[in-house]
Amino acid sequence: MKTNKDLYEKIYNLKNLISAWEKAKKGKTKKQDIKKFNENLAYNINILHDELKSETYYPKSLTTFILRDPKTRNISKSNIKDRIVHHALVGIIEPIFESVFIHDSCANRKGKGTLFALQRFEKFIRIVSKNNTKSCFVLKADIKHYFQEVNHEILISIIKRKIKDEKVLWLIERILEPGNMKRETGKIHYYLDENIKNIKGIPLGNLTSQFFANVYLNELDYFVKHKLKCKYYIRYVDDFVILHSSKKQLEEWKIEINNFLKERLKLELHPEKSRIIFLSRGIDFVGFRNFYYHKLLRKRNLKKMEIKINSFNEGLINYEKFIEIFQGWEAYALWADSHNAIKELIKKIKV
16 A cells, blocks of 8 residues: 655655746746746755755745635735745646546636636537537535635645654645744634534635635535535636536535535535526626526626726736736637627727
């Protein structure tokens, strides 16, 4: 049986740290913290190597800011040194977990993403609706305050099934440790009770948080796929859909899923955002409103790009950066049948 005991040396290996640095700086070479770290790169990498090797590494406090796009979210930014550690850790342990993730867990995985999730959704619609000749219902569900509620003890217990190296577990616990969060403004939802079992929350924005999110909800994936035997299930972070021809069946599964989340993961479905919907009404999923024969961009997605355009018109975003943002968005948006809406947005760009 493979136990993955000797992983820690691979994490602080200089080649791995340099590779992690390349990933951490990608697309951000003009940022001041990147430039400063790069000025004494060899020295800084060696210091980080020594701290990890001697187990004296400790993360710095997170920088937190509010992002409105247009939904308001609290985003956390780690120090560049800590971001390198995140890449170094995930780069080594992610392949171990990748082999147990289900095919239709679509977020933050190589070869997956929003368009992969969309294509799977379209395929499942065709199957369940018998090529759009039968009624199709969708359980569209969202987990309430997911990132705020991830329980550290449960997360560590899940990780321990695959990772036996105590030093790797020490590093993970140090990254998760809320002590460095307590010095912040209170915007990050980390809670520390007298009972360590009640430590919960992972910050939105960290690479490790994205990875831990998949590890944690892989438990749900297995319950849905193997216990409930749901064939047409897709999850994107804490947002998931299940398709079926029977509304009654979906209602039963919804209750069982919510019970599982509460009992095993100390989570619950969002009562307002988790509903069973007739497909003909349109299902909001991965940025699109999906119907039997077509899909539209969500109004929130269009609004987000309009905000970017206004920022560019006001000189808050330079030309090169805006073109990069818009071209990426347009490639995504063209998957929808929203060509007129896209044309109207393009008219608003002042070049």
